[in-house]
Amino acid sequence: MAPEPQRRRIAGGVAEPRVGPRAEPRRLSRRSFLAGSAGLAVLAACGKTGESRQEGTVSLEPLREGQRELVANFEFRGGYLVAGTEQRLTFALVTSDGARATDVPDELTFHVRDESDQPVGEPVRVAAHRDGVPYPYFPLRTTFATPGLYQITADIDGGTRRQAVQVDTADQVPLPQAGHQMVPVDTPTPSDHRGVEPYCTHEPPCPLHEPTxxxxxxxxxxxxxxxxxxxxxxxxxxxxxxxxxxxxxxxxxxxxxxxxxxxxxxxxxxxxxxxxxxxxxxxxxxxxxxxxxxxxxxxxxxxxxxxxxxxxxxxxxxxxxxx
Incomplete structure (x- = not known):
């Protein structure tokens, strides 16, 4: 959630990679996540060409000039992914200088591996999506049978990129899932902003605020x-x-x-x-x-x-x- 991919920070420091056994999920408050962290989480520090990077990722080879890195567009540290129901994980690519890549493959093949580095299910081919959005992305849909730490890998530009993700139980994730009931909320309307100012930041205000x-x-x-x-x-x-x-x-x-x-x-x-x-x-x-x-x-x-x-x-x- 930043104009350009940037390092995710927790408690004042760069988030450490979580790739070892029994890694505990790291939690972000709603405020800290929405106010400052990147929805497009760079899985590598994207430093100088040839440097080894260690932010939330274990890439098997350093990123070289002209190579692109996989980035997660979701909260992979915990409190987001739920076991037992299909999850949608969006990924994008960045260049070696950290800019979002607009020239991407038409599809990527993703592999899911468990904490013991064993494959889970079959590889999944995911097409790039780009119609009407500012950057191309890849929406991987998969179901994690049990909670725990998993690895998502994809081969990009001759190198394997690997992302650790924490999967939790449903009671650890407050976000409603498919099959859950919507929660009634008295949302703002043009005639009653209910303390939300402005009630719509689209220019001009959009017409989608009535009814509540x-x-x-x-x-x-x-x-x-x-x-x-x-x-x-x-x-x-x-x-x-x-x-x-x-x-x-x-x-x-x-x-x-x-x-x-x-x-x-x-x-x-x-x-x-x-x-x-x-x-x-x-x-x-x-x-x-x-x-x-x-x-x-x-x-x-x-x-x-x-x-x-x-x-x-x-x-x-x-x-x-x-x-």
Whole structure:
């Protein structure tokens, strides 16, 4: 969640790699994650060409001039991935100088390995997605049978890149999963901002703020909620994905589309580190932005798209409401 990939920091220092046995999950508060850490987490320090890098990754070879590194676009240290249900893990690539790569392969093949470095399931080929978003990304979907530490690997530019991820039990992750009920929240409307100023940071304010989420869920119609802040987003994705959602509004009869901001008073404070989170962020246990929830008429979540999604993934998610 930063304009350019940057080192993730915890308690004032660079996050250590967690690749040994029985590594404990490292937790970030919702405030610290949203206010300062990168949703696009660089798995390598991206130092000088040929240097060995050790930030959250174990690449099998140093990154050379012209090579690209795999980066995780999700919170891999714990409190995010859940065992026993399909998870969506988004990855992107960066160049040797740390800039997001726009020239990427059409697909990557990902391998999942357990804590003993044994393969889990079959390799997964994942196509690059780039339609309407600021950078290409690869959405890997996989199910982790049990909690623990796993490795995700992919071969890129002649080198193997490896990311450690912590998978938790459902009770350790407050973020609602597919199959869970949506949580009613009295989200701001144009006539009642409910303490959220501004109630919409899109320019001009978008029309997706009526009714409230509570009222939408009570109407027993399919509901789509995007939590994102175009003005204060610490990634480059919030504005683009909101624009993609606005494209779909007129073509989806009977679906209620809502947008909710992340911060209640960021404009007034001018400092995300001290700004107050909007109630919807706490209600949904969010530690990242943006986040899209797609729920059926009974309020059950059928799809959740985190951090970045393109036009194709969005339309596929919305199609689930009529499929």
């Amino acid at each position: 989420l509570t009222e939408a869920l009570a109407a027993a119609e399919p509901t789509v909620l995007l939590v994102a802040t175009p003005r204060f987003c610490t990634s480059t994705a919030c504005g683009p994905v909101l624009n993609l959602l606005l494209e779909e509004v007129g073509s989806r009869s009977g679906v209620q589309f809502l947008h909710a901001e992340v911060w209640a008073d960021a404009a007034a404070t001018g400092d995300l580190a001290t700004a107050t989170l909007a109630p919807v962020v706490d209600a949904y246990g969010l530690v990242f932005e943006p986040c899209l929830f797609v729920a059926d008429r009974s309020g059950v979540i059928v799809e959740r798209l985190d951090n970045v999604f393109d036009r194709q993934e969005l339309r596929q998610a919305l199609d689930r409401l009529t499929g």
